[in-house]
Amino acid sequence: MIRICFILVFSFCILTAGGQQMSHDLSYYAEAARNYSPLLHDYRNQLQIEQAELRRLKALYTRSRLELNGDYLFVPVLTKDGGQTSFRWNAQDATDYYGYDLGESSGHLHAGATWTQPLLGHSSYKVAQEQSRINMDMARNHIRLEENQLERAVTEQYRLDSLNTAASLRSFNLQYKPRLDLFVDGGMQTGSFSQWYRHFGWSAGLTFTWTLFDGRQKRWKERQAELQQQSIRIYRDHAEYQRSMRLCQCLSELEKYDRREKALTELLAGYERVLSDYAREVEAGQVSVLDYLTVLRNKIQTERDALLMRTNRQLVIAAYNYWNH
Incomplete structure (x- = not known):
């Protein structure tokens, strides 16, 4: 019981100190903005x-x-x-x-x-x-x-x-x-x-x-x-x-989109291999059709995510070109 109370008090002190530090930081940045x-x-x-x-x-x-x-x-x-x-x-x-x-x-x-x-x-x-x-x-x-x-x-x-x-x-x-x-x-x-x-x-x-x-x-x-x-x-x-800050932000977002696109591409390739294997196993009666449809739905959702990601990436490219005129 004593140990639990000590942990609660210690956590409260840390949160209080963190809140004070955050308040100081906000005040500092507001003054810097002025x-x-x-x-x-x-x-x-x-x-x-x-x-x-x-x-x-x-x-x-x-x-x-x-x-x-x-x-x-x-x-x-x-x-x-x-x-x-x-x-x-x-x-x-x-x-x-x-x-x-x-x-x-x-x-x-x-x-x-x-x-x-x-x-x-x-x-x-x-x-x-x-x-x-x-x-x-x-x-x-x-x-x-x-x-x-x-x-x-x-x-x-x-x-x-x-x-x-x-x-x-x-x-x-x-x-x-x-x-x-x-x-x-x-x-x-x-x-x-x-x-x-x-x-x-x-x-x-x-x-x-x-x-x-x-x-x-x-x-x-x-x-x-x-x-x-x-x-x-x-x-x-x-x-x-x-x-310059907006350009850096655009470049950072493009880098994240590139990494995500690479991951989605690898994921879609994995789904293709799994579906190909499942198709043969379904014909042989080794895997149920329900498992095959589940993987197919996941692949379709991943394709939608990839399409949305490419659209957002093009928007970021347009923003970068706008600020880099």
């Missing part, structure tokens, strides 16, 4: 993206901006000074000419730097700040929901998202390269109306602009792109991991 979920990483990165965008907008609306700029303007005219008709690109001292009124527009060269400080941007920044706060609250809510449901479809969209993010950053960075523009305009320009018909002309020039400092907007934009690319990489790696 840590490695690509969607949760995406939502957390969205929070940081919103914070970076808010800092960029603060720089846009409240911080100063320094630019190098310059332009060269030439105003060509057709002059008749001195009784000779000639074409001059910049006739500062012409008196008898056809072209833009030189008193209103004359060629010049300008080069310098421009410092700009927004004065009325705080109200716009407050609106952007409120919108950003709402977006961050939405991202936090998504995180809470995702912690209870770790699912997200995986598609080729990851690659397109990565290309789109990189293209968007390249497009944004174009404004920080030196810009040299050519402009041409034509029409009438005059300060008096007495001889307005003589002041139809045209002008052309070059403008140069190069942004040197913008309140670190570029830095925050690059930070946003970096976080977006990080989310895309996590999704891509997670999708590739799931795909």
Whole structure:
């Protein structure tokens, strides 16, 4: 009796310890799923993206901006000074000419730097700040929901998202390269109306602009792109991991089906030999017909099992080809 009680108590302790260990394992894997979920990483990165965008907008609306700029303007005219008709690109001292009124527009060269400080941007920044706060609250809510449901479809969209993010950053960075523009305009320009018909002309020039400092907007934009690319990489790696796991699972199932098919083939061959022997023995009266029918039913059932096994094997092959595209 004592021995039986000892065995029962010992078994109960083992079951209790095993249950605690299993509970610990489940908790561990649940926490691991939350840590490695690509969607949760995406939502957390969205929070940081919103914070970076808010800092960029603060720089846009409240911080100063320094630019190098310059332009060269030439105003060509057709002059008749001195009784000779000639074409001059910049006739500062012409008196008898056809072209833009030189008193209103004359060629010049300008080069310098421009410092700009927004004065009325705080109200716009407050609106952007409120919108950003709402977006961050939405991202936090998504995180809470995702912690209870770790699912997200995986598609080729990851690659397109990565290309789109990189293209968007390249497009944004174009404004920080030196810009040299050519402009041409034509029409009438005059300060008096007495001889307005003589002041139809045209002008052309070059403008140069190069942004040197913008309140670190570029830095925050690059930070946003970096976080977006990080989310895309996590999704891509997670999708590739799931795909490889499914491929391994398919290969493992195919291996099991191959072993089972070999066993069924050998079993059917054995049934064939037994039925052949039973057929001769039935004719000789050594075995009953009931024994022969029993073996035949077993053979038919084995053939059905083999057919079902081959069908399932083809389904696994189709799944393998799907994930191995």
